[in-house]
Structures are given as C-alpha cells and as structure tokens.
Amino acid sequence: MMNNTLKSLSKLSPGTSIRGKWHQKEYIVVKQLGFGANGIVYLVRDGTRPAALKISDNSSSITTEVNVLKSFTKVQGSALGPSLYDVDDWEQVGQRNSFYVMEYIKGPDLLSYIQGKGNEWLGVLMLQLLNDLEVLHRNGWVFGDLKPENLIVTGPPARVRCIDVGGTTLKGRAIKEFTEFYDRGYWGLGGRKADESYDLFAVAMVIINTAYPKRFNKTTGGLSQIMQMVKQKSELKLFEGVIQKALEGQYLSASEMRKDVLQTLQPSKRQRRSKQTQHKPNSQQTRVKKNAGKAKKKGSLLETVLLIASISIIYLFYIYSQIL
Numbered sequence: 001m002m003n004n005t006l007k008s009l010s011k012l013s014p015g016t017s018i019r020g021k022w023h024q025k026e027y028i029v030v031k032q033l034g035f036g037a038n039g040i041v042y043l044v045r046d047g048t049r050p051a052a053l054k055i056s057d058n059s060s061s062i063t064t065e066v067n068v069l070k071s072f073t074k075v076q077g078s079a080l081g082p083s084l085y086d087v088d089d090w091e092q093v094g095q096r097n098s099f100y101v102m103e104y105i106k107g108p109d110l111l112s113y114i115q116g117k118g119n120e121w122l123g124v125l126m127l128q129l130l131n132d133l134e135v136l137h138r139n140g141w142v143f144g145d146l147k148p149e150n151l152i153v154t155g156p157p158a159r160v161r162c163i164d165v166g167g168t169t170l171k172g173r174a175i176k177e178f179t180e181f182y183d184r185g186y187w188g189l190g191g192r193k194a195d196e197s198y199d200l201f202a203v204a205m206v207i208i209n210t211a212y213p214k215r216f217n218k219t220t221g222g223l224s225q226i227m228q229m230v231k232q233k234s235e236l237k238l239f240e241g242v243i244q245k246a247l248e249g250q251y252l253s254a255s256e257m258r259k260d261v262l263q264t265l266q267p268s269k270r271q272r273r274s275k276q277t278q279h280k281p282n283s284q285q286t287r288v289k290k291n292a293g294k295a296k297k298k299g300s301l302l303e304t305v306l307l308i309a310s311i312s313i314i315y316l317f318y319i320y321s322q323i324l
Helices: 004-009 059-073 110-117 121-138 196-211 222-231 234-247 254-265 269-278 287-292 294-323
Strands: 017-019 026-036 039-046 049-056 084-092 095-103 151-154 159-162
Touching (some): 004 039, 004 095, 026 049, 049 059, 059 121, 110 121, 121 234, 196 222, 196 234, 196 254, 222 234, 234 254
Antiparallel strands (some): 049 095
16 A cells, blocks of 8 residues: 555656756656556656656665666676666655666567467577576575566567566565465465575466466465466476476576476477487388388478477577577
C-alpha cells in the first residue's frame, strides 16, 4: 500500500518539470510507466531523448537500486539492466524526494515476444538471461523479483533486458520483493534467502510461464504439482530436465544451468549416429539390394543433414554470433 507521499508522487501530470537539486538537470514528465511499494516510474524527456525516471520518498531504496545498476555497468558486455544516467533529489515545498534516471528500454515483454515469434526463441533468450544473471551473482546481488513482466526483448538482434531492479537484493539477505508464482517459498521448495538458486528457480518458472501464459494456481504445491503441469505441455518437454534441476535447487550457478540449456538446444551426436545407423545398408544383404537402396539412403541422409543444418542456423549460429 502506498503512503501519502508516494500517492502524491504518483499523480504527476504530463508536462511536469523535475529539476535535480544538485546537478540541475531538467526532466519533463511524459507519462507514468509503473509504480510499486518503493517508488513511481515515469517516462520523461531528457533533452531530446526519452528516459525512465524513478522517484521515491525512500532514499535508501533509491541508493540500493542505483548500486545495482552501477554493478551492471562495471562489467563489459552485460546489458541485463538499463544504463544509469543521473541520480539526484527533487525539492518541492518543504519536501525532498530522491530519484534516478535510466535508459528507457522499449519493446514487447518476454511472453508477448515468444507468442509472436515462436517458442524456438525461448532457449536463445534464456541463454542470454542466464549469462547476465551470472554477472549479477558474481557482483554479489540476487535479482529476486524475476518475472516476464520485468523482461523486455529489444532488437534486432533480439536481446532480453530488465526494466525493474527494485527487488534486487544483496546475497545472504532476505528477498525484498517477490511474486508468488516465481517464488520458491510460495511453492514450499525453499526459503527466501537471497542466493543464486533463488533466481534460477524463478528462471524455471518463467520457462513454464511461456506455456501457461495465465499461470496456474497452487493446489498441493511442491515439486510434484509443478512437474505434473510441465509434463502436460509438449513445448516444455525439451526443457523438462533443466526445469526439474532448477526447481530442486541443484544448480549452484547460472553458468551451470546455462550449460544445460545450451546442450538441450544442440542436436546430440547420439541422435545423429542413430539416424545414420537407421539408413546404413545391412552387410548381409545382397549386392543387388544394396545398390537399389543407395538412392533411398542418400535421400534420407540429405533430410537428416538439412534438419541438422536448419537447427544449427536457428540456434548455434545465433548463439555463437550474438551471445558468446
């Protein structure tokens, strides 16, 4: 529930000028983008460029979120969170509120993107997300409130970005913000202490969410209910093993989970050997039957090669060209 100060901050009308006390930069409110327990986010004009401004009466909350954004910028190649532009205070009559200005990330949310582009993009985007979570975790933070609404896909090339770091928590502390469906505590599968496996549980639930856009309610709870729902969706079969390991807390790092996701996306050597064996002529056959079957073998082998090539184009080329 909002306090009175936040309520007043949530009513800023388009055209309102917010000028920083210390840096004297001016931002013009365009519209409200969202609000939460710790602040209000507005789309603003920063000169000629659009930007997102988060304002709050809780200066410590703003400081924490700013530190998270700074931790992203310290590591080259990480683009999970928005770039930080400015940090300042806004003084009104007898009142001072803290704010920060960040990059305005525009695009469809993760679920909308997957529904529009196809489920084959899920693996690619999860690889990106896990790579950036690894960076975040190494810098001592856990994302906490990880959910599709906070994940925006920009591009081309397609890139998953986060628009809200309000739930990000230092490792070892209690999770500050969470959404029940993605929270392991809600499902009875762990506590709310900030660690790597908390985020990885949420990643698994995000994957499940793509097959259940409206989510589903907890009944019996626990691993059995979630995995029963997973087994009912054919589009989740590819990730079933990864999902179960993440729900059970078996992954010690995002890089471990990422490695497993990558392996599920690559055509296995075992599958290719199996296909080739199916089309290999029997040494017991006569020379006549062997020659007669050559054309059929070549056609089947060509189909196998084309299948592997198409999968490689979608996954491997994209992964190694755009991500690694």
